[in-house]
Amino acid sequence: MAETRLLAAGKCLLLFVCLVLLSVTRTDGLYAPITYVTSGVSKGAVCLDGSPPAYNFDKGYGTGINNWLVQLEGGGWCNNVTSCLARKNTRLGSSKQMGNQLAFSGIMSNRREFNPDFYNWNRVKIRYCDGSSFTGDVEAVDPATNLHFRGARVWLAVIEELLAKGMRNAENALLSGCSAGGLATIMHCDSFRALLPMGTKVKCLSDAGYFINVKDIAGAAHIQAYFSQVVSLHGSAKNLPLSCTGSLSPSLCFFPQNVIQQVRTPVFLLNAAYDYWQIRNILAPADADPSGSWNACKLDISNCSPLQIKTMQAFRMQFLKTLMSKSGNSTARGLYIDSCYAHCQTEFQETWYMADSPVLGRTKIATAVGEWFFDRSPFAKIDCPYPCNPTCHNTASGGGGGTSPEQPDKGSAATVAAAARLPLLLALISIWAIMNLL
Numbered sequence: 379m380a381e382t383r384l385l386a387a388g389k390c391l392l393l394f395v396c397l398v399l400l401s402v403t404r405t406d407g408l409y410a411p412i413t414y415v416t417s418g419v420s421k422g423a424v425c426l427d428g429s430p431p432a433y434n435f436d437k438g439y440g441t442g443i444n445n446w447l448v449q450l451e452g453g454g455w456c457n458n459v460t461s462c463l464a465r466k467n468t469r470l471g472s473s474k475q476m477g478n479q480l481a482f483s484g485i486m487s488n489r490r491e492f493n494p495d496f497y498n499w500n501r502v503k504i505r506y507c508d509g510s511s512f513t514g515d516v517e518a519v520d521p522a523t524n525l526h527f528r529g530a531r532v533w534l535a536v537i538e539e540l541l542a543k544g545m546r547n548a549e550n551a552l553l554s555g556c557s558a559g560g561l562a563t564i565m566h567c568d569s570f571r572a573l574l575p576m577g578t579k580v581k582c583l584s585d586a587g588y589f590i591n592v593k594d595i596a597g598a599a600h601i602q603a604y605f606s607q608v609v610s611l612h613g614s615a616k617n618l619p620l621s622c623t624g625s626l627s628p629s630l631c632f633f634p635q636n637v638i639q640q641v642r643t644p645v646f647l648l649n650a651a652y653d654y655w656q657i658r659n660i661l662a663p664a665d666a667d668p669s670g671s672w673n674a675c676k677l678d679i680s681n682c683s684p685l686q687i688k689t690m691q692a693f694r695m696q697f698l699k700t701l702m703s704k705s706g707n708s709t710a711r712g713l714y715i716d717s718c719y720a721h722c723q724t725e726f727q728e729t730w731y732m733a734d735s736p737v738l739g740r741t742k743i744a745t746a747v748g749e750w751f752f753d754r755s756p757f758a759k760i761d762c763p764y765p766c767n768p769t770c771h772n773t774a775s776g777g778g779g780g781t782s783p784e785q786p787d788k789g790s791a792a793t794v795a796a797a798a799r800l801p802l803l804l805a806l807i808s809i810w811a812i813m814n815l816l
């Protein structure tokens with residue numbers, strides 16, 4: 379009798395331990411639920427397919443309760459009806475395809491050991507479904523395609539909802555984003571500042587968003603033509619910074635280099651000098667390399683021939699020249715230009731903040747951004763040329779497959795964390811089962 383009671387007590391205890399471990403380990407991989415901005419639909423703020431805009435949100439806590447990180451999702455652009463139709467029924471064109479939750483890691487993580495300065499902030503990921511870096515605004519909808527070009531309205535509708543949800547009381551706010559979202563961050567930085575109260579400390583972080591206007595390896599102005607098509611298809615001109623469109627053709631105002639000088643809000647530019655999206659799509663796009671001689675190199679920098687490396691070194695020099703001549707020089711501007719073969723370094727735990735994350739001047743990206751945001755110390759460093767930085771992960775091969783190399787595998791960090799707790803759970807379930815058999 380006493381023995382069975384002891385056993386029952388043991389089972390209870392074990393169940394309790396299981397539940398505690400489960401609740402603790404669950405936070406390893408954070409999944410943030412999606413919210414649809416249905417109020418935007420009546421204002422015409424919709425994704426390419428006409429569905430409502432959306433964001434994923436994880437509430438701030440403790441000292442972060444009045445701080446807001448707004449991260450703009452990336453995912454390339456669509457430049458004509460064909461490419462917009464191709465993404466219309468994917469998660470990059472429709473909130474119906476986004477799923478009901480999203481893994482948050484790196485700068486979006488809610489754990490201090492993974493994200494030392496922003497872990498307890500309100501963290502929002504605004505989903506990207508317009509194909510224009512949140513700049514489009516065309517009233518007419520062609521009934522034949524049902525494509526909506528409304529990125530700028532999406533931006534405004536979501537920000538207004540966040541303000542109403544508490545962001546209007548923000549003490550600190552950081553607008554951030556990677557790739558097409560990093561470009562959008564630069565374009566919308568001052569308007570974000572203007573939508574927040576005067577007393578809020580507001581800064582912007584552009585991750586892999588500094589796309590430069592250079593000729594490709596065949597001598598063609600490929601990216602310039604491409605951006606020009608994006609701007610005209612989406613009617614972006616009126617939503618690009620006036621400081622640029624007042625003096626340059628709107629299509630050139632899609633390039634950060636023609637806008638950044640006039641941005642008054644402090645901006646941190648984080649970019650790999652050998653950004654693999656830029657190498658693949660600006661320097662050596664398929665059109666410029668019909669024989670495919672760059673394919674292996676584009677996939678993995680260790681496959682590049684000495685001549686290709688030389689071409690990439692020249693690209694880096696152009697990148698730096700554009701950056702230095704256009705980006706100004708003040709301690710308000712953060713700069714972290716590493717020599718990795720990377721694209722998007724804030725949302726991956728491995729590049730943002732881990733024991734073996736890349737460093738520049740002995741500083742990890744998360745540390746540099748945090749110190750800069752809180753004015754603890756400025757950061758403006760440019761790495762020595764490839765292959766001098768042994769801490770690079772050169773992640774291109776990881777994100778390389780498929781048709782959209784600009785899409786990081788957002789689930790990776792969370793999947794690793796989930797995998798790590800699986801053996802523990804299995805062990806506990808086994809013990810539980812054995813005890814039940816006794």
Ligand SMILES: *[C@@H]1O[C@H](CO)[C@@H](O)[C@H](O)[C@H]1NC(C)=O
Nearest residue numbers: 455456457458459460461604
């Ligand atoms: C649309 O743009 C893509 C590149 O995104 C290009 O390959 C294609 O030829 C263009 N289609 C038309 C009809 O212009």
Ligand SMILES: *[C@@H]1O[C@H](CO)[C@@H](O)[C@H](O)[C@H]1NC(C)=O
Nearest residue numbers: 702706707708713758759760
């Ligand atoms: C900015 O200016 C300071 C001195 O005025 C100089 O030491 C520094 O190297 C400059 N930084 C860049 C990135 O040009």
